[in-house]
Amino acid sequence: MEETFYCFLCKKPMSLSSEIVACSLCGKREKADYVCPDGHYICEDCRLAPPDRLVKKVCEATKETDPMKIALLIMKHPAVQMHGPEHHYLVSCASLAALRNLGKFKIDGSAFDKAISRGKKVIFGACGLWGVCGAAAGIGIAVSIATKANMMSDKERSLSMQATSEALNEIAKIGGPRCCKASTFAAIEAAARFLEREFGVKFSSLENPRPCYFKVLNKECLGNKCPYFR
């Protein structure tokens, strides 16, 4: 008997198909195998992709202007672990993709490569070891890339650090143990406030990640202590 697979985007059972369908992650059109009733299909390449390739593909292809929606879409993919360093560059890339789609900054194709490369340098567990959560650093990286900041810059350098600092403050308020999902949500919410205040960027809407889609997968879930639990 054919095994039933469940869509990792909507959890509905998938059925066999042979139609040409667009991938729900990267938009590539190909002959589908498993499609869910909501029409979700994940292409062969996205199913096999490591997290960095997946993040880049999704962010390059998306037309979405809500970074939270982009982050949630990527985080539902099985390549993205419950907790892991891929969240560090996922936050930057989702934010950069949304900013690009809003047309507020000139963000070219190399932006995602830069964000991934910089985000990978933030070690797993940096939150506890360095006192800097990688998701917060990811917001600083996004602002740095968007404003083309470097260590010699003036205002751009300050803004990058300020963005990290504000995201970090929000993440620190949540408490521990670590939750890369909660940190991602908090970082993106902090980034939205920061970008609106400093650059007048208003994301069309910011999806509310509550109640957390991932709470059942997290052995160390903070439960009611987490602002995203309910």
Add this chain to the structure above:
Amino acid sequence: MKTLPKTWRLLDYSSADPKMNSAVNEAIFRSSREGLAQDTLRLWQSPTSVVLGTSGSYRNDVNHDACRKYGVEIVRAVSVSCEVLYQDMGSLNFTVAANATFLKHLVKNYQPVLSEYQTINEGIAKGLQRYGVDAKADPSGIYIGRERISEALPQWFYDFLLFQGTLQVNTNLDVYNEVIRTEWSSERKDALTSLSRELGKTIEVDEVKKALIQGFEERLGVRLKEQGLTEEEQKLTEKLYRVKYSLSKWNVNSRQPFLVGMGKTTVEVFVAYPPTLMCRKLIELVKDIVSDLQDEVKVMIWMRGRGIYQHGPYPEMSSALRDAEKRSIIPVILVNGELKFHEFVPSREALRKAILNAL
């Protein structure tokens, strides 16, 4: 209504090869985990040997000159403990292989892990008390006064406990003190005793066995029924001896092969969720190749992101597969925990050869 005491197997089985004795312990532990045998108390003796736990240091914990002088064999047993045991024909060894959940109900103020060790030690101590000695148990061992008469190497697999202990009956404590060289060996010198030392005479080990059985039954509220090794356990013991306990890779370097359940050769296939065309081809190829090897080979299909409980409540996943998952190497085929093929579909001949070589 009074419930009948649970029946345990009493396995009175010793091998003249200390390494084989360790293999038997692991075999009964695996059999218990798989539900193929009753919870077991094994009583056994072994020629002179030093037994290291999994993380024990072959180089530092043992005095190799003294081992050569006294003809002491160095063996490694599966254990989370860094204790080192000394055994000779004057020692009576005991092994408990059981689902330990019921032990929780036998103690007041249950403390995970420690209470299980304490309860088993209390069963053994109760047997010793029949000789009129004031044997007291704690989680670390059994003591008479401040001197230790018994210690053990525990190992866990989820709720299942393997507790491999040694009771000094007529044990040569002088050799014991010379061959073991751990950080705490200087403290141990004055802290050891044996039953014969306490009673001032040599005691028949077989006689002590009877006392231990009674004490164990009384403390744990079980009935011990003598039975031998099952056929599966005998086969597994032989395999474990061949692929693990007889090899210096394990005894010296603590490197062990990846074996699942009763030791079948394991083929792990790690694929995407849902499987892509390449993943499906891999799965079909593996299943087809092992169709005539089903008694000897276990196939486990792991799907990315589906969690560790894809294969039941007590999952066993090789560390190489965990590594592949972390590094997003997909799809992969591992045979006995070794990465054999990744990111392509191998030829039928190459895959069959890899599996047959691992049998």
